[in-house]
Amino acid sequence: MTVTTQRVAEQLRKAILGGHLAPGERVRQEEVAQQLGASRLPVREALQMLAAEGMVEHEPNKGARVPWLSMREVDVMYKMREQLEPLALAESMPFLLPGDLLRLEEIQDEIEAGVSVEQFLALDREFHLRTYSACGIDHLNATVTRLWNSTQYYRRAFMQISGPSRRWVVNAEHRLLMDALGRGDEIDAGRFLAGHIRRTRIELNRHPEVFGED
C-alpha cells in the first residue's frame, strides 16, 4: 500500500502535537518510513513541508529535528497571537452562523465537565481555531494555526503543572468571549480575546521551568 506525502505530513503533525515527538528529538526518515509503512520519499517531502511550517528544523545533510523554543520566542509568538487572532475573529464574525456558536457551547460545556489535559488541549484548540475559520482567508488561518502548532508542546507542559484555578480562569474568559459573540459585539469580542491571550502569555512567563529556563 502506498502512503501519500499528505498523509505522512498529517501523521507527523499529529505525533508532534500529541507530544510523542518532543523538542530536540531527531526525526529520521527511515524510521518514520518503516513506522508508517511508507517509503522514504514521501517522508522526505513531508519533512520539507513541516520545515516550511516551522514544526521541524531541517539542516541539509543533517536531518530534521523538532525545534526547541526559548521562553522569549514563545512569548513573542503569544504576542503575535494577541495581534492576529482578534483580527481573525473580526474578519470571521460577519460570517459566523448560529450553528458555529452552538458548537462553541458544546465544546465549552465539555471542557467544564472536566477533561484530561490532553482533551483540554484539543478542545481549547478547536474552540479558538473554529471561530476564525469562517473568515475564509487561507493565509491568516494558516498563520494562526502554525502559531498554535509550534507552541503546543509548551502549552501542554504549562497545563500539566498548573492547578485547576488556571482552568477556571480560562473558562470564565471563554464564557465572556462567547457572550460577546452571541451579542455580535465585535469590539468586546476582540477585547476579550486579546486580553485572554495576553493574560495567558503573562501567566506563562511566570513559569520558566516550562522552558527549562529556571
Added chain:
Amino acid sequence: MTVTTQRVAEQLRKAILGGHLAPGERVRQEEVAQQLGASRLPVREALQMLAAEGMVEHEPNKGARVPWLSMREVDVMYKMREQLEPLALAESMPFLLPGDLLRLEEIQDEIEAGVSVEQFLALDREFHLRTYSACGIDHLNATVTRLWNSTQYYRRAFMQISGPSRRWVVNAEHRLLMDALGRGDEIDAGRFLAGHIRRTRIELNRHPEVFGED
C-alpha cells in the same frame, strides 16, 4: 551538476517575486527541472516547500500554480502586516545597531534618487525587512516575509499604475519612521509604521483593477 532542493526553491521564489511567474500560471515540474538543469525530484520538493509557504498552491495529482489573491485577501494580509510589523519592530529596536540605521539611510537615499519600479520594490522590501531581522525571532520574521512574498505581485501592479506622488508619500513616511528609530522612540516608530501600512492598504483598496476586480 546536481542541483539542490534549497537552490531550486530559491530560484523559484526569485522567479515569482520577480514577476516572471504570474498568478494563475501553472508550474510544471519537468519544465522547471530542465530550465535549472536539475532532475524533477528537487523541483518537486521545492514546490512542496513553496506550497507550505503559500507562494504556490499544490493540488495533489494536478500540480502547482501561483495563486490568485482576491482584493479582500490582500486587504486582510495588509491588516496582518499592520498588526505584526510594529510588533517585529518593537522586538527589534533594542537590538538595532548604528550600522543598521546607516544602511536604512543608504537605502532610502537610493530610493529617493529615483529608481525603476523593480528596484523600488527590492529596496522598499529590504528597508522594511531589515528593520525586523534584528529581533531574532525566526517565526516572526518568516511570517512577515511570507506576507511580503505573497503580495509582491500586487504591490508591483500597484506601483506601476500609481504616479510619482505615491513615491513621495512613501518617502515621507519612511523618513518619519527613520527619525523615530534614530531617536529610539519605540512608541512613535510603531505608530508611524502602522500608519504607513494602513495608508498603503487603504490606497490599494482604491485600485480594484490591480486585482482584476473592477
Added chain:
DNA sequence: CTGCCACGCATTGGATCCAATTGCCAGCCC
C-alpha cells in the same frame, strides 16, 4: 448534431537505486 464513453497523452506521485555528506572512532604521529 449532440452527448457520452473510452482511449491515450501529459503530468504528477511513489519506490528503488546509487552518490554524497556527516559524524564518529580508532590509530598514529608529534
Added chain:
DNA sequence: GGGCTGGCAATTGGATCCAATGCGTGGCAG
C-alpha cells in the same frame, strides 16, 4: 597524553524507473 587524520558506518540527497491520476480528444450511438 593530546590532537590530528583517515576510514567506516549511518543518514540524507538526487536520479531514474514505473504506476496512477487527470484531462482532452475522438469516435460511436442515440
